[in-house]
């Protein structure tokens with residue numbers, strides 16, 4: 001098999017993938033990994049975890065989506081959320097435990113504190129300079145842009161817009177029919 005093509009447009013997949021074999025560079029080429037992140041992990045729906053892992057309000061568990069560290073939480077309102085585990089101040093991890101129970105997360109770096117819904121609820125020296133230390137909503141923990149649940153299986157998508165249910169049109173008719181039956185047999189749980 002030919003050596004991997006090296007050009008500015010990226011790997012030549014047509015050359016690297018043959019009917020009965022694939023080139024070893026597909027497993028090691030960082031450009032392939034970058035393509036995977038862009039085209040799959042940060043674009044489509046990715047399974048993150050199961051609702052039962054955060055059965056009670058206040059439960060949380062750390063997950064990952066692509067290279068992003070995620071905290072799956074259940075708030076006091078019962079809703080499951082996927083928060084980016086990245087402080088809005090300096091991008092430090094706000095949660096280092098793998099799982100647990102907490103109403104809030106406090107960043108160990110400078111002490112910014114977030115509710116388990118992601119909302120910023122406090123930070124040191126919050127009177128700021130000249131009393132200008134108000135809390136800005138946009139300084140909350142970021143969330144995975146899209147979240148959906150199917151029978152307790154929680155999926156996230158890092159794309160604001162991307163493949164959604166319309167993608168079902170590409171599925172075989174028998175699969176589409178089964179999905180249709182499932183959707184009409186139980187409430188739509190996309191909005192957690």
Ligand code: FES
Nearest residue numbers: 087089090107110
């Ligand atoms: S990096 Fe989190 S409080 Fe500064």
